[in-house]
Amino acid sequence: MRLKIPFIFLSLSFLTLLAFVADVAWGSVSIPIGEVLDALLGKGEETTYSYLILHFRLPKALTSLFAGAGIAVAGLMMQSLFRNPLADTSILGINSGAGVGVGIYTMASALFPGFLALGTGVNTWGIILASCLGSLVVLLVISAVASRVGDMVSVLIIGVMVGFLASSVISILQFFSHEETLKTYLIWSFGSVSTTTWRQLCFMLPVVAFALLASLLMPKQMNALNLGESYARSLGVNILWVRYMLIGITSILAGGITAFTGPIAFLGMAVPHFVRLLFRSSDHRLLLPATMLVGSLVLLVCDLLTQAPGYQFVLPINALTSLLGAPVVILVVLGRKRGKKIFS
Numbered sequence: 001m002r003l004k005i006p007f008i009f010l011s012l013s014f015l016t017l018l019a020f021v022a023d024v025a026w027g028s029v030s031i032p033i034g035e036v037l038d039a040l041l042g043k044g045e046e047t048t049y050s051y052l053i054l055h056f057r058l059p060k061a062l063t064s065l066f067a068g069a070g071i072a073v074a075g076l077m078m079q080s081l082f083r084n085p086l087a088d089t090s091i092l093g094i095n096s097g098a099g100v101g102v103g104i105y106t107m108a109s110a111l112f113p114g115f116l117a118l119g120t121g122v123n124t125w126g127i128i129l130a131s132c133l134g135s136l137v138v139l140l141v142i143s144a145v146a147s148r149v150g151d152m153v154s155v156l157i158i159g160v161m162v163g164f165l166a167s168s169v170i171s172i173l174q175f176f177s178h179e180e181t182l183k184t185y186l187i188w189s190f191g192s193v194s195t196t197t198w199r200q201l202c203f204m205l206p207v208v209a210f211a212l213l214a215s216l217l218m219p220k221q222m223n224a225l226n227l228g229e230s231y232a233r234s235l236g237v238n239i240l241w242v243r244y245m246l247i248g249i250t251s252i253l254a255g256g257i258t259a260f261t262g263p264i265a266f267l268g269m270a271v272p273h274f275v276r277l278l279f280r281s282s283d284h285r286l287l288l289p290a291t292m293l294v295g296s297l298v299l300l301v302c303d304l305l306t307q308a309p310g311y312q313f314v315l316p317i318n319a320l321t322s323l324l325g326a327p328v329v330i331l332v333v334l335g336r337k338r339g340k341k342i343f344s
Contacts, residue, residue, distance in 0.1 A: 028307060035047070074268050076291045080246065093142070093163030094142075096170070097166050106185050132255030191264045192262060266324060269329070
């Protein structure tokens with residue numbers, strides 16, 4: 001087993017690197033692999049190919065890399081926080097909460113463009129802050145409910161209802177918004193990693209990287225929490241502090257990513273389950289870094305599958321992540337019915 005784990009990590013790292021290069025090379029315009037490698041390594045003169053790679057495909061691939069890792073880790077933290085294998089930022093309405101924050105800010109930007117500095121760095125940080133606050137509010141509501149309701153199925157149902165409430169608020173905002181603002185928000189709500197620019201990445205990457213690094217400080221506390229609050233307290237773990245940390249990190253990840261990519265469904269629920277099966281372990285010292293790698297790999301592959309060389313259309317990325325996640329929900333429910341343990 002000691003030899004197997006490093007081999008798995010090396011294999012995942014290699015596959016992620018391969019998928020990253022493939023995501024840069026793959027698209028409606030066919031680019032020779034030599035041109036791709038030269039552009040990534042900074043070799044050769046600037047050509048049409050290198051411009052396309054550096055200004056469009058590379059930002060898209062970097063977005064997939066970081067967004068996949070962040071969404072997957074956020075899902076893992078939700079499952080640890082609520083001790084429920086079906087917990088996820090999309091199912092619990094956290095993505096919808098982020099959407100409400102972005103919707104309110106977008107509408108306010110249209111009404112007060114001078115105050116909110118539409119199109120500037122202030123606007124970008126405002127979108128991130130609004131998205132994080134929206135996800136934080138929903139997450140706090142769900143956590144408060146979970147502390148009062150022992151049945152995790154009820155928590156999931158309430159999370160879905162909160163998501164519907166958030167969607168209702170978004171619909172009302174859309175009804176009163178201007179046509180241009182409505183179009184911008186609708187495009188954002190479809191979910192995409194292909195619209196992120198270098199300027200936006202300068203804001204997104206530090207936020208997501210900070211939250212991912214913070215999550216790597218939490219495996220011991222998450223392991224204790226999964227064994228039950230009483231056991232965790234006996235180990236000297238401050239349960240309240242751990243919950244606040246998990247809520248804070250998840251809010252930053254969900255908000256910081258959703259602000260630019262839109263809501264991406266099911267990835268945060270499916271990836272942690274796959275990682276548990278791959279390592280046959282519930283130790284978060286393994287699960288956290290492995291979930292980052294697999295999350296990046298899966299979203300890069302999904303992004304690859306959304307586009308076909310020679311064709312101008314791009315499929316919605318949520319269509320593929322839902323194809324991945326929905327069967328996982330069914331398998332998890334069937335596994336629970338048969339008495340199989342998700343958390344060991």
